Amino acid sequence: MRTPAARTLADYGVIVRRSWWLIIGTVAAALAGGFAYTSLSEEVYESTSSILVLPTASDTAVAGARTAGQVNLDTEAQLVKSTEVAAAAAEALGSDDPDGLVSRVSVTVPPNTAVLEIAYRAGDPKAAQAGAIAFSEAYLEHRRSGATASVDSAIAGATAALKGVKADIAAAEDELSQMYSGENGRSAIESELDGLRQDAEELEAQIAELDAQLGAISPGRVINQASVPGTPVSPNAMFNLAAALGLGLPLGLILAWARHRLARKVAYPTDLVERCELDVLASVPPAVKFQRREVFGAYSPGGRVFSQLRNVVASQLTHHQRVIVVAGVAPGPAASVVAANLATAMARAGDRVTAVAANPSTTVGLPELFGTDSVPGLADVWSGRVDLGVATHAAPRQPSLSVIGPGAAARAAGPTSEAAAETFSKLAEAGRFVVVDAPPLSCSADAQLLAGHADAVILAVQSGRDAIGETAAAALAMRQIDTPLLGAVLLPSGLGPMNTVPLPTARREAPAPGEVSQDETPTDSLEPVEDGAVERKALMNSQEATTQVMPVVPAAFPSAESR
Structure with missing residues (x-):
């Protein structure tokens, strides 16, 4: 018997097929x-400008920085979104909400470059371009x-020092x-x-150098000017649909698995194997249709x-094991359908079979x-009224x-x-197999009693009707x-006319003298049958059986499907 640990891909396919909808x-x-x-979603456009950041005299290399070079680009990326820069950009854009503008800006640093990419998002393409340019x-x-x-401060310091040196030179010259x-x-x-004059010359050279630096300051330049975006970056229809599919498919599979585990009715053979250990x-198959109240034909799908x-x-029973009890789970025709068709299949194979x-x-x-009489029957035998x-x-x-x-x-x-x-002992001696249609186990213990004297038991389960717990x-x-x-034998949920109880006849004929009627009267209250009546009934049944058991050509009797 397989266990849940032996689950295969086909089992998961059954779960998916069960809850495909x-x-x-x-x-x-x-x-x-x-x-x-x-x-x-509101459409959002994004425009990006690229800036090549150049080192200046005020830049100093930071030890352990992520980016190499004299300029720390991570620091510069934070400066783009600083309050001072946002205020200047807001003034250029004519906005009075610098914080709102900062929330629309994103700055990235491409690997191994000295470039800052400043992106600005807005609901209008031109506004996105203007924002990127302004920042x-x-x-x-x-x-x-x-x-x-920084350079002006250095020049001011050098100028003040030069003025002091020149004053010292004038005093020395006067003295x-x-x-x-x-x-x-x-x-x-x-x-x-002479020393003061030399110091003055050095300061003048330093000031000249600082002036040259001031004129040559280049903090960076725009290498890719922001353009007007043609398409919005958000919402991204393909991304949203792919994300929805990526979320919906696993969720659907989880729900299907939960429905499979929480199902209360038997639906597939795997339910019997995994949850009932059968x-x-x-x-x-569900495609097999029960169109009449009769057994399947020999060559029909059900047959x-x-x-x-x-x-x-037959392969699981020895020659001395003959009695098979077929029991249902809940009241219904499942056990009768299985017992009748199993007995028919055994008889077609040449075995002598008695269906009880x-x-x-x-x-x-x-x-x-099978088209036989209901009475006299098993209850009459057990009550001792007939043989x-x-x-x-x-x-x-x-x-x-x-x-x-x-x-x-x-x-x-x-x-x-x-x-x-x-x-069962008498029936086993008379034939090869005895197939017993037993009462359902959910409402009677008779099936268990009958099975105790049998050689094998088969459960008849109807899909969509019998509960897994039962x-x-x-x-x-x-x-x-x-x-x-x-x-177990699993039947489909639709058994057609097998599920319906035949309507009672308009007129019930009175039973002939000596005959046993089929009613609901307790057996103990029935009057004993005369011995002569029993013998006459036995003789009549013997004659009918002799007439019915005449050799016939199988093809003369159409199958259930052909009819």
């Missing part, structure tokens, strides 16, 4: 949501102002002009004056299924399916098949363990006895 519906709903989101120019002006301020040639100290002053002996079931059952109707709660009985031979009727179209109907007051006279054992409980009840549980 749920998966498709979920995916369709997700795609509809994606389409609605795309249709209702690019504001950033370059901010960077130029920073570099200029030197008041001294005589060769006077003590004159040489020292001359030496000091081997599936046969499964009648082939039960012929294969006969081979499976022990299920009074079915909507279609074995006598109706087993009298209750056995030959099937009209199957010479090797005999049928025992439910009998009179079948609902009132339940089986006893001794009666069931004796009946089926598992029925399997457990059968495993609690010593009789082997061979497995």
